[in-house]
Amino acid sequence: MSKKISVGFVNTQKTAGRSSKIPVVLRLQNRSKLPVANMIIEIEYYNTLDGDKNTMKINTPLYPDDVQYLTLHVSAKHYGTVRMNIKRCRIVDMLKLFKIRVSTDAASRLFGESTFTIVPDYIPIENNIANYAEMGLETDDYSKTSKGDDPSEIFDIHEYHDGDKINRIHWKLTAKQDKTMVKDYSLPISNSIVLMADLHLDTNTDDYMLVYDTLVEAIASISYYLIENDTPHKVVWYDKKKDLSEVVNVTDEESARLLISLLLQASVYDEPDLSMINYINEPERYKCGHLMYFSPAYNSNLSGVMNDNDLAFRYSYMLITNKKKDDVINDEFAEVVNVTAKHVAESIQEICL
Template sequence: MILTKILFIILIIVCLCFYVLYVWDFALILLIVIAALPIIMFITTLITKKLITVEFAVKDKNVAKNKDFPVQLVVTNRSIFPIGKAEAHIEYYNVFSDQVSAFDLYLPIQSRNSQRVTFQLSSKFCGIIKIRSAYLNIYDPLRLFRFKTAKNICTEVAVMPECHEIGGIVHYTDRVNEESDIFSEYKPGDDPSEVFDLREYNQGDKLNRIHWKLSSKKDDFIVKDYSLPIDVPCSLFLDLKCYEDSELTLPVFDTLIETAISLSQFLLENERGHSVIFFNSSQNRFVEHTITAPSDLTVLISEIITSLRDDLFCQSPEVYFSENNSLSYASFSMISSATSHKMLDHIDENIEADFKNAILVVNSAQSLAEKLSGYQSLSVIPVAVGKISASIKDIDI
């Protein structure tokens, strides 16, 4: 571009010399045209800059890990002047990481038209992918001037976590809440307000449970099994506070979220009602979701991912524990990347639960297991980054 300007200045000087040496009307006209041309280029390109808009178009805002998804850069030119060359600088990054990737797109822009350029992105880790146009450079036809526009035009895409197979034992020691309106789908109980199942009479069944009307039609005794009211006695606490500020930050966060989602899915598959507690940074408070169906888990995943901020701000679990002094569960599991003895001591000594687990995402699982053993009622389960299924094989929950 500098070379083009130098050549054009030389051309103007040559035309000026031509006008001085030859007193012709043509020489004057040529000098005026050559001298006016940069001014015309500047004005028309400036007008075009004012009439250009840029936006991103994303068909699906929720995408899967490790799969390409298309993003379109849409450039609309409302002026009558075309742009032969435009250069867009695109940047993208995961909110879990401060590593920004970038690339350039080159395109012409027709007058009174919209140009769409499609590019593909993918992510190895879950989270929010932020995509922005750092700037759009447009050039006049002679490449004399460059104008910068469309700074910091942004869009976001949520990369969904994957569920992993979990091994372990699910204990059905529900602390029954007689006032609960949530009933077990797999276990009968003693609540006559809801019928769990109808079956044939077995010796020892209570006579008051015989369905007399249906028995008369079947010529056999049919017995009613009542339903089991359940509360939400099993809880997962997802600690999203960043304890790892390095190149491992992104894989650690990815493993944290997928561990929590996989445990929740594991409990659902075993018909275990539970709650998931985490800090929603967009709402600046701890939230608790009751999970009793796959649809609840879908909502939970979406809220966890979309609640994250660029600065990864998250209140410490100690804040939640201090505000909720008397916590009682049938099962309590903390998923965190912290190895704080203070936090683990608090869970071991102050949280009442039949089964307590501290599931800690670390780089070296073996060294952590030796360091954090010896708790009375707390089971410490180290999870190596990216190795969820291999790490959680014998959990009691």
């Protein structure tokens, strides 16, 4: 009889916020003519970041020659990828004297695992964004909403208004339309801001997952805010498995979502500042307007290393902490900002991006 019973997940991959209740659907099929009084399904689940495994048990009857669907509503405390797999299924008689293990067939193996990714909730911020266009940073990106003075790209063409410059008149179009038409040049937008994530976490502390959440939340919030304000930027971290710096160009909402997906898949490591060390050693890197370094540990020598390697015009050391700190760290080359868990917007509200 056990060979005629199959169990599997219907939805094998989902994305949700941390505050959401995620519906996970199990499909149970009994192809035999006999009912099952009670079947025990053991489901193992864990966050891939810490690997801390938990188990839940489900008890349900199965009707003969029938397909049933069970919906579980689950949630997660921390960001990252959560894996659920069907660990074991057993049939139990009404008196609970006998237990028969349900065999794993090809279908069960195929649908026996479900993953869902917990992504950061959007935290609204209203920081000032500095204009780095005058710093000579090379770019191929131009503003979609604001005109500028770069004649290599045309932003818009419109009929002449008082105050328009004579040298902006589009003479060919003016001759064709028998009215004066004027060109608006484009505003170049350089990838002038770099957000760098140091994924070094001390797993021996009780709050390291909270620190991780805060780091991801801060980067996601700033990245989304920059895109809302038409400001392309780069996000960098060290990929331990590939042994290289991972660089994501964030130019729109789609690439912002891709960034979060890739960042949540990245593995953490024990040694601090690997992101910065590997970035400095990359053969191709460029000077940016503002480098924001997100790290759970402060290294007093690091900002000097950044400055010596001429990585940016400005440096911000975003120190991720689990509790508020009143002390102010004075750094010769970088502005040090304490980014506190559960108070991200408040922590960064004064900094000019």
